[in-house]
Amino acid sequence: VEVSIIRLGISxxxxxxxxxRRIGVSCRMITSPQDVRSAGILVxxxxxxxxxxxxxxxRLGLQTVLExxxxxxxxxxGICLGMQMLLDxxxxxxxxPGLGLVPGEVRRLEKKLPGQRIPNMGWCxxxxxxxxxxxxxxxxxxxxxxxxxxxxxxxxxxxxxxIDLGYPVAAAIGKENVYGVQFHPEKSQDAGLDFLxxxxxxx
Amino acid sequence: xLKKRLIPKLQMKVSRMRGGEQMVLVTTIKFDRVVEVGDPVxxxxxxxxxxxxxxxxxxxxxxxxRRRGVVDVLRKASRxxxxxxxxxxxxxxxxxxxxxxxxxxxxxxINSEALHRPKFIDETAGIFGSQCVVVxxxxxxxxxxxARVFADRGKRDTKLSVVDWAIEVEQRGAGEIxxxxxxxxxxxxxxxxxxxxxxxxxxxxxxxASGGCGLASHFVDAFVATSADAVAAGTxxxxxxxxxxxxxxxxxxxxxxxxxxx
Numbered sequence: 001v002e003v004s005i006i007r008l009g010i011s012x013x014x015x016x017x018x019x020x021r022r023i024g025v026s027c028r029m030i031t032s033p034q035d036v037r038s039a040g041i042l043v044x045x046x047x048x049x050x051x052x053x054x055x056x057x058x059r060l061g062l063q064t065v066l067e068x069x070x071x072x073x074x075x076x077x078g079i080c081l082g083m084q085m086l087l088d089x090x091x092x093x094x095x096x097p098g099l100g101l102v103p104g105e106v107r108r109l110e111k112k113l114p115g116q117r118i119p120n121m122g123w124c125x126x127x128x129x130x131x132x133x134x135x136x137x138x139x140x141x142x143x144x145x146x147x148x149x150x151x152x153x154x155x156x157x158x159x160x161x162x163i164d165l166g167y168p169v170a171a172a173i174g175k176e177n178v179y180g181v182q183f184h185p186e187k188s189q190d191a192g193l194d195f196l197x198x199x200x201x202x203x
Numbered sequence: 204x205l206k207k208r209l210i211p212k213l214q215m216k217v218s219r220m221r222g223g224e225q226m227v228l229v230t231t232i233k234f235d236r237v238v239e240v241g242d243p244v245x246x247x248x249x250x251x252x253x254x255x256x257x258x259x260x261x262x263x264x265x266x267x268x269r270r271r272g273v274v275d276v277l278r279k280a281s282r283x284x285x286x287x288x289x290x291x292x293x294x295x296x297x298x299x300x301x302x303x304x305x306x307x308x309x310x311x312x313i314n315s316e317a318l319h320r321p322k323f324i325d326e327t328a329g330i331f332g333s334q335c336v337v338v339x340x341x342x343x344x345x346x347x348x349x350a351r352v353f354a355d356r357g358k359r360d361t362k363l364s365v366v367d368w369a370i371e372v373e374q375r376g377a378g379e380i381x382x383x384x385x386x387x388x389x390x391x392x393x394x395x396x397x398x399x400x401x402x403x404x405x406x407x408x409x410x411x412a413s414g415g416c417g418l419a420s421h422f423v424d425a426f427v428a429t430s431a432d433a434v435a436a437g438t439x440x441x442x443x444x445x446x447x448x449x450x451x452x453x454x455x456x457x458x459x460x461x462x463x464x465x
Contacts (some may be wrong), residue, residue: 012307014281047304049332081332092332115430116205117409119334119378122432123206123256142206144257144287146309146334148378165205187287187309189254 001200003027004039006082008046008056015186016045016079023197036065040074041203046081050106050149051093053081063099070101075203076178083173083180084151092149102175103154109147112166119148124163126171126183133160133174135198141191143171143183151182177203207426208256208433210411211440213243215292216263217272226272229263230438232389234341234357237263240441244279250440257287259312259381259411259435263356265293274306281307289337291381300327304335312381314339318354318361318368321375328376337411338377340368342398343385350398357385365398366405373406380406381435384414389438391417396428403430411435 003020005013007029020027027043030036044066046053057063070076078086087098090106098106109118123142145163151170153159158175162168163182173180179199185192216237218227228241247258260280262273277290290303291312300311311331317324317338328336341357342350342365352363361368369380382402384395392415399412409432412425416436425431 012277012281012305014278014307015285018282019285047309047332047335048330052330052332093329111407117432118407119409120205121334121379121409122208146287148333184287184309186285187257189251189285192285 001025001041003041003043003200004030004035005043005045006036006062007031008044008053008060013045016043019186019193019196023193023200025196025200031060033061033065036062036069039069041200042066042069042074042076044076044078044082044085046079046085048081049092050081050084050090050098051096053085054090054096054098057085057099066099067101070176070178073177076101077199077203078178078180079186080147080182080184083182084147084149086173086178086180087151087153090149101178102151102158102173102180104152104158104173106149107152109150109165109169110167116165119146120165120169121146123188124165124171124183126161126163127168128161130157130160130174133172134202135172135179135195136161137194137198141194143181143185143188143191143195145171145183146187147182151180179203205432206256207431208411209422210257210259210433210435211246211250211255212259212261212413212435212437213246214261214263214437215243215273215276226262226276228441230389230441231263232438234385234388236389243276244283246441247280247284251284251286255286255440256433257289258284259289259291260308261312262290262292270299270302274302277303277306277308289381291337291339295323297326297330300331304331310335310337310379312337312339314341315354315356317372318352318363321371324372324375324377328378333376333378333408336377337379337381338372339381339383340365340372340402341383341385344395344398350395350401353385366401369402369406369410373408377408379409379411381411381413382431387415390415391438393417393421394425394434396424399425399429399431403432409433 161172290308412431416439
């Protein structure tokens with residue numbers, strides 16, 4: 001198995017690359033449309049604002065090839081901003097269209113719990129909604145989150161796992177072969193490595 | 204529900220001993236005395252083994268030419284550490300932020316430059332997103348009892364009230380505040396709960412309380428008495444961990460030549 005990680009520019013992918021190496025999966029970093037075309041399992045990480053992230057995708061000319069990848073039934077995993085960009089649109093930098101691979105929008109987190117801080121920053125326990133998805137172990141685990149915006153899926157069935165911030169917030173989404181996680185597996189210590197291992201095995 | 208975080212703070216400086224670019228881990232007392240205690244990446248790995256929640260790396264004596272030291276630490280750490288890393292110290296430009304994120308930081312902590320040019324917060328948040336902008340606020344209680352913000356590693360009294368500045372940095376797009384009491388720094392006498400309480404009540408972004416932890420109960424106090432989201436400590440985590448690294452570093456700091464690397 002080889003994983004291709006899209007490098008959008010600003011973020012360091014050292015931890016992510018090393019995470020895959022630790023679980024015995026080789027990976028390469030890619031930036032060009034040709035590389036996306038030849039990719040098997042594709043990972044779209046992302047740090048930064050929604051607008052900057054989408055601008056990088058357009059600059060690299062990746063929108064069309066990402067759509068093709070998704071249509072071709074090949075696995076795609078978006079991480080954090082990479083997950084958010086899978087949706088139809090985001091509002092972090094004003095209205096910006098997303099990749100449109102999973103129906104829904106990215107909206108600012110709501111403050112429903114008295115002590116809730118925004119951005120949501122830290123370790124949260126993830127609740128599995130769809131037990132057919134076996135990326136998570138049966139016991140609940142905490143993962144590291146760092147986000148001020150959340151994915152609101154149009155279709156409830158695309159919501160695979162949530163965290164509880166006084167209301168359910170998407171932690172993992174999926175539509176056919178396209179998946180996204182709001183948390184950072186590469187920053188979630190053993191739980192994160194375990195997730196990546198299961199993901200690679202299951203897809 | 205979000206969990207409270209324990210954050211070892213790895214303060215670093217270019218070593219006096221080695222005469223090179225190498226960063227060493229240090230602790231400080233009231234921002235003044237500096238004690239060399241070890242190697243930042245090795246210590247970071249120990250903290251990872253001890254399941255720290257995230258790490259803060261602070262370059263205490265940054266200079267534009269000496270960026271290589273901290274970049275080096277981040278690059279090495281990002282290959283070994285699977286937890287979030289914040290880096291601060293001398294971050295003044297968008298290029299600085301970019302370099303730090305590229306080298307492996309997940310968040311950058313800005314301090315004096317934000318006081319000097321508050322728009323820098325807006326600019327950084329606009330480009331990289333609020334979630335990666337930590338504004339570090341160092342403060343001290345003046346003779347009249349006000350908690351005032353100090354710039355330039357505690358050297359310059361800005362006359363700003365801590366609470367006012369905290370509110371402003373939130374409005375400008377900071378995603379988190381690292382709040383450090385200069386008076387308590389390294390004293391191990393406990394956190395300044397009063398100011399922590401005031402600041403956490405005034406803003407909606409996460410606040411990391413720091414400065415003064417000497418007992419495990421000091422962490423508990425902060426979480427019980429204030430709504431701090433995290434506690435960061437440098438001296439505490441370094442001094443309580445009686446590892447050979449610290450012992451060796453202590454010997455070395457007494458001027459006795461000894462191997463510091465393991």
